[in-house]
Amino acid sequence: MLEVLTRGFRAARQRLRGEAELNEALLEEALRDVRRALLEGDVSLEVAKRFLARVKEEAVGQVVRLKAGKGEGAVRVSPADHFNRICLEQLTALMGGGDTKLDLAGSPKEPAVCLLVGLQGSGKTTTAAKLARNLKEEGRRPLLVAADVYRPAAIDQLAVLAERVGVPLYREDDGDPVKICKRGVAEAKRQGCDVVILDTAGRLVVDEPLMRELEKIAKATRPRETLLVCDAMIGQEALTTATTFHERLQLTGAVLTKLDGDARGGAALSIREATGVPVKLAGMGEGLDRLERFRPDAIASRILGLGDVEGLMADFQRAVEDEERAEEAAQRALAGELDYEIFLDQLQTLGRMGPLSDLLAKLPFFGDTPLPEGPVDDTELRRAKVLIQSMTPEERRNPRLLERSPSRRRRICKGAGLPPKALKELMKKLEMMRQMMLLMGAQAEPQGLLGKVPGLKRVQQLKQMRNLDPAALAGGLPGAAPGGLPAAAA
Ligand SMILES: Nc1nc2c(ncn2[C@@H]2O[C@H](COP(=O)(O)OP(=O)(O)O)[C@@H](O)[C@H]2O)c(=O)[nH]1
Numbered sequence: 001m002l003e004v005l006t007r008g009f010r011a012a013r014q015r016l017r018g019e020a021e022l023n024e025a026l027l028e029e030a031l032r033d034v035r036r037a038l039l040e041g042d043v044s045l046e047v048a049k050r051f052l053a054r055v056k057e058e059a060v061g062q063v064v065r066l067k068a069g070k071g072e073g074a075v076r077v078s079p080a081d082h083f084n085r086i087c088l089e090q091l092t093a094l095m096g097g098g099d100t101k102l103d104l105a106g107s108p109k110e111p112a113v114c115l116l117v118g119l120q121g122s123g124k125t126t127t128a129a130k131l132a133r134n135l136k137e138e139g140r141r142p143l144l145v146a147a148d149v150y151r152p153a154a155i156d157q158l159a160v161l162a163e164r165v166g167v168p169l170y171r172e173d174d175g176d177p178v179k180i181c182k183r184g185v186a187e188a189k190r191q192g193c194d195v196v197i198l199d200t201a202g203r204l205v206v207d208e209p210l211m212r213e214l215e216k217i218a219k220a221t222r223p224r225e226t227l228l229v230c231d232a233m234i235g236q237e238a239l240t241t242a243t244t245f246h247e248r249l250q251l252t253g254a255v256l257t258k259l260d261g262d263a264r265g266g267a268a269l270s271i272r273e274a275t276g277v278p279v280k281l282a283g284m285g286e287g288l289d290r291l292e293r294f295r296p297d298a299i300a301s302r303i304l305g306l307g308d309v310e311g312l313m314a315d316f317q318r319a320v321e322d323e324e325r326a327e328e329a330a331q332r333a334l335a336g337e338l339d340y341e342i343f344l345d346q347l348q349t350l351g352r353m354g355p356l357s358d359l360l361a362k363l364p365f366f367g368d369t370p371l372p373e374g375p376v377d378d379t380e381l382r383r384a385k386v387l388i389q390s391m392t393p394e395e396r397r398n399p400r401l402l403e404r405s406p407s408r409r410r411r412i413c414k415g416a417g418l419p420p421k422a423l424k425e426l427m428k429k430l431e432m433m434r435q436m437m438l439l440m441g442a443q444a445e446p447q448g449l450l451g452k453v454p455g456l457k458r459v460q461q462l463k464q465m466r467n468l469d470p471a472a473l474a475g476g477l478p479g480a481a482p483g484g485l486p487a488a489a490a
């Protein structure tokens with residue numbers, strides 16, 4: 001996702017790397033890279049121009065020396081860092097900056113209505129179900145209304161999705177969409193629902209009868225949110241569509257769907273700037289749990305390749321089922337007691353956090369390394385799981401048992417249906433991770449991502465109690481640790 005844009009910003013940054021000062025000529029070159037990427041990423045020329053002008057204005061006039069700040073605590077700011085910061089601010093501002101929160105406050109007496117509109121195939125029906133699911137998860141009581149009466153299959157589609165997310169549906173098999181919506185709201189009050197989501201019909205292109213119908217629905221139900229659902233893959237066309245819908249319906253926001261696909265990012269970047277409609281939600285996949293709040297700062301950070309730590313932590317928090325247990329496990333791992341039980345737990349947490357490629361994209365370390373194209377290979381993770389599941393509880397808790405006993409190793413491999421080599425690799429990985437965790441636990445101040453890992457701060461006490469010597473440990477640490485992710489996430 002958004003790879004075209006990321007590549008452009010990365011090229012610009014590489015141009016500035018190693019330079020001591022940001023001068024105008026250098027800046028022009030970097031901006032050219034960005035400009036190319038924006039246009040290639042389907043950002044409209046107008047929006048691209050305005051963005052570049054703002055970045056330039058910010059950057060020029062500030063003499064940036066290698067060493068900024070004075071005296072103690074002086075930070076080194078390189079032109080590349082400086083450029084990053086300006087781009088991050090300006091990208092964030094471009095996509096919305098301020099509040100992009102949905103406002104669907106309501107009660108069973110006065111349910112909040114959310115009207116979803118958009119072209120056919122943009123993702124309205126899917127988004128309706130996803131939104132209902134999210135609201136339900138927040139403790140709300142949503143009702144879905146099927147108001148796309150032109151295709152019988154459309155009502156059934158919503159019925160299936162409503163069933164899957166466990167949300168009531170209001171439907172009438174042939175009727176007038178305006179009346180259906182009105183009666184849907186009445187039904188919500190009757191059932192004690194506090195929010196109503198209206199899934200409407202779409203056309204391939206904007207047409208007058210549909211617009212009139214939507215206007216009538218809006219008049220009859222007075223929605224709190226009127227959201228335009230937009231397929232992010234259609235790029236600049238989304239802007240024209242948004243403008244037309246906005247003129248007729250006074251949109252309160254947009255939902256960008258299919259941002260998980262090979263969307264070039266243009267729509268995400270331009271829609272707010274070009275139409276004034278804030279993007280509030282992002283569809284990140286076909287799964288019903290793949291609708292997220294649109295956070296301009298997080299998307300900006302991802303576009304720049306700076307990762308999305310906040311998003312990662314949110315995923316993590318959602319995936320961890322038992323926080324106390326996770327914290328205890330983290331503390332044990334950081335004290336050098338990593339075993340297969342903890343390892344398996346972490347693998348399972350990781351599995352619940354969503355596709356691996358999504359996780360990688362959120363990790364800050366990957367900023368300047370292009371992510372592998374296509375799905376990430378998770379064979380190794382799956383193998384590790386099978387192997388650990390073939391171990392006895394005793395073996396999981398005491399990895400040394402395996403080192404000493406070839407017969408245990410044979411039994412495990414046989415049970416897992418994997419060659420001895422696979423278990424050897426797992427054992428090596430566990431040891432490598434054990435040492436790495438121990439070293440992390442011994443660090444004075446957990447920084448960045450690690451600073452947010454639950455339990456890491458309290459480990460300081462443990463460290464002192466056990467009198468660890470970080471310097472001695474560093475000697476035995478292997479350089480790269482590809483298996484570091486699951487451990488770090490614990
Ligand atoms: N990959 C991906 N597909 C989506 C997303 N949202 C919707 N879709 C797919 O887009 C297609 C059209 O969606 P639908 O909800 O029927 O669109 P509607 O005609 O506007 O109601 C379906 O195949 C959905 O599964 C998304 O965020 N990501």
Ligand SMILES: [Mg+2]
Pocket residue numbers: 124125126148154200
């Ligand atoms: Mg539909």
